[in-house]
Amino acid sequence: MLYFVFTTGQCNLSCKYCGGSFQPEVVPWEIQYSLEDLISFISKDKDAIIAFYGGEPLLNADFIMKVMDSVPAKKFVIQTNGLLVKRLKREYWLRMDAVLLSIDGPRDVTDYNRGKGVYNAVISAAKYLKEIGYRGDLIARMTITELSDIYRDVMHLLDIGLFNHVHWQLNVVWCPKWNFMRWACSSYLPGIRRLVKAWVDGLLQGEVLGIVPFLGIAKRYMYGGPIPPCGAGEEAFAILPNGNIIACPIAVDVKWAYLGHITTHNPFELPGKVSISEDCRSCPYYSICGGRCLYANKERYWGEEGFKEVCFVTKSTIDMVLQGIKKVENAVGKKILLKIFNYPEYNNTTEIIP
Numbered sequence: 087m088l089y090f091v092f093t094t095g096q097c098n099l100s101c102k103y104c105g106g107s108f109q110p111e112v113v114p115w116e117i118q119y120s121l122e123d124l125i126s127f128i129s130k131d132k133d134a135i136i137a138f139y140g141g142e143p144l145l146n147a148d149f150i151m152k153v154m155d156s157v158p159a160k161k162f163v164i165q166t167n168g169l170l171v172k173r174l175k176r177e178y179w180l181r182m183d184a185v186l187l188s189i190d191g192p193r194d195v196t197d198y199n200r201g202k203g204v205y206n207a208v209i210s211a212a213k214y215l216k217e218i219g220y221r222g223d224l225i226a227r228m229t230i231t232e233l234s235d236i237y238r239d240v241m242h243l244l245d246i247g248l249f250n251h252v253h254w255q256l257n258v259v260w261c262p263k264w265n266f267m268r269w270a271c272s273s274y275l276p277g278i279r280r281l282v283k284a285w286v287d288g289l290l291q292g293e294v295l296g297i298v299p300f301l302g303i304a305k306r307y308m309y310g311g312p313i314p315p316c317g318a319g320e321e322a323f324a325i326l327p328n329g330n331i332i333a334c335p336i337a338v339d340v341k342w343a344y345l346g347h348i349t350t351h352n353p354f355e356l357p358g359k360v361s362i363s364e365d366c367r368s369c370p371y372y373s374i375c376g377g378r379c380l381y382a383n384k385e386r387y388w389g390e391e392g393f394k395e396v397c398f399v400t401k402s403t404i405d406m407v408l409q410g411i412k413k414v415e416n417a418v419g420k421k422i423l424l425k426i427f428n429y430p431e432y433n434n435t436t437e438i439i440p
């Protein structure tokens with residue numbers, strides 16, 4: 087299973103859609119449990135994947151190194167803004183199976199959302215990782231807002247040639263309501279159509295563009311996958327700096343997400359305690375969409391109408407990707423596709439459905 091290990095609730099940035107550090111009363115800025123407690127909890131799971139998370143996880147790089155030295159996980163992942171890349175020693179970077187760097191697209195979009203100079207800092211971090219010999223999965227992790235042009239921004243990050251994969255999440259439902267549908271119909275969905283075309287054209291020429299939501303939808307179409315697709319509450323859990331275990335790393339202050347504590351619970355007691363609601367289970371897109379996001383499904387900050395708007399965009403995206411896959415399937419046959427569409431091979435924290 088996947089464990090998001092918060093190394094701190096503190097962040098060194100204050101991005102527009104997130105607001106920076108957590109209140110320390112909600113997500114403490116220091117680790118309040120002992121390393122032995124974490125070892126004892128995680129070592130019960132022989133297939134553990136640890137994803138370092140925050141706040142900004144590199145603010146507590148010492149803790150990351152201690153965990154990597156002592157906790158027997160099968161894989162290590164980190165989600166970081168990359169500004170403090172040099173705080174973690176080279177040998178630890180080289181042991182990361184996946185590194186997700188937060189960047190929203192070209193300089194103006196990234197810097198508007200995340201702060202002046204952040205784009206350059208993230209690109210420098212990606213270059214630095216390559217220079218020190220990092221050959222794992224380097225993933226650009228985008229937050230998509232009204233300012234984004236999905237085709238332009240994803241292609242920009244792919245064209246840079248530093249990232250193996252590009253993933254994104256829509257800035258919806260956990261933020262105040264914005265004019266999402268107007269933007270989705272005039273910009274996002276037409277952009278997705280262009281992006282699917284570029285992806286399909288690539289596949290037909292034997293090139294796999296590393297567009298994570300498309301690859302993830304393709305994998306779910308071929309093999310199925312967890313529900314929700316991110317695995318929250320089923321195969322993915324978050325450990326807060328105070329040792330509390332929650333179903334989703336965003337759900338830090340809601341009762342339904344609380345599942346226990348690392349000193350009193352074991353990993354196999356956690357799955358299945360919170361799940362996607364009934365209305366999704368009867369949806370024809372359920373096997374691929376998987377309810378999209380447990381947090382949005384539970385909280386529904388945008389009300390039923392807002393929830394349906396996001397569903398419309400999700401369904402349209404899935405339709406376009408599946409049409410593209412069928413075109414490729416007709417050209418090359420299912421056997422080849424089964425081999426190509428196996429990404430992500432493990433839960434690397436990319437949530438699949440944007």
Ligand code: SF4
Pocket residue numbers: 365366367369370371372375376377378379396397398400401
């Ligand atoms: S499209 Fe909407 S209703 Fe259907 S499974 Fe996804 S989130 Fe649920």
Ligand code: SF4
Pocket residue numbers: 314316317318334335336337378379380381382437
């Ligand atoms: S997709 Fe939703 S439920 Fe899953 S980890 Fe992200 S916020 Fe949590």
